């Protein structure tokens with residue numbers, strides 16, 4: 001008997017929650033609380049995430065106070081709930097809030113109301129530490145009731161399981177989801193379909209062989225029947241063994257070692273060499289004579305006890321010196337008389353320019 005669409009949707013959500021854990025839903029109108037609960041649930045359970053969120057709200061006034069608090073303080077609050085990676089999560093929370101503050105001057109998600117849902121989803125999914133499912137479900141909380149995100153990663157899974165019929169277009173799948181899902185299913189579907197679409201049901205090579213929805217998915221059943229198109233998640237290669245290298249080294253060492261020489265062939269016709277003469281047996285040394293036992297020295301005589309010196313007599317306390325007489329204040333010196341201003345010298349008269357000597361007439365050369 002063919003299942004109704006609502007039954008199929010309910011079954012798919014149930015199977016996915018079995019794999020990813022229960023979707024944590026917070027009874028709060030603040031989208032930031034919902035986002036934090038979903039983010040804290042990844043790698044942990046839904047109830048644990050709700051407890052961590054409650055502890056944070058009790059310890060801090062608001063998200064802005066968390067933003068300006070020390071990392072170790074946030075980690076301490078989360079760690080009390082049982083998170084082993086509390087430190088990493090505290091770093092992520094602080095970094096996320098800091099980004100919001102830098103972009104929108106607030107540690108809240110109120111700015112989402114002024115954005116288109118798809119645009120808001122794109123903004124949130126680009127933030128480090130935030131998975132697509134968290135972004136999609138958070139946006140769905142702030143969206144108009146009855147609407148569904150027009151994002152391929154979210155619509156791929158319901159389209160392949162045949163929720164809107166075989167070969168339905170994404171817009172038809174979206175319309176079917178809007179008609180079929182109630183408010184609570186809409187929130188869960190955004191979170192789970194986005195996670196599954198990114199992890200397993202990828203656009204090109206879905207891992208149908210290990211998918212939790214293979215029992216209810218028409219596309220997956222068809223691909224598994226054909227065989228070959230259904231992908232398997234790649235298994236990481238085993239770590240290389242270091243022992244092999246050692247073996248190789250040993251093998252090389254063996255190769256280099258010189259081979260033992262073959263025994264020399266017997267030469268026919270030649271006289272055999274005379275057998276080597278046996279060496280005369282070395283005489284054993286006679287055992288060394290035991291030394292006569294050394295006589296023990298007589299114990300040294302005790303010295304007579306030195307008489308203790310009589311305690312030195314205490315010196316009489318030194319008499320206090322009489323206080324030194326204060327010196328009489330030094331007489332003030334008489335003020336030094338100011339020198340009379342030095343008279344300026346009269347300007348030196350310029351010398352009259354020296355008359356140039358008339359050139360000496362050259363003597364007429366004596367006639368030889």
Ligand code: SF4
Nearest residue numbers: 201206208211217220
């Ligand atoms: S069985 Fe394959 S096609 Fe179907 S939901 Fe799973 S991964 Fe996607």
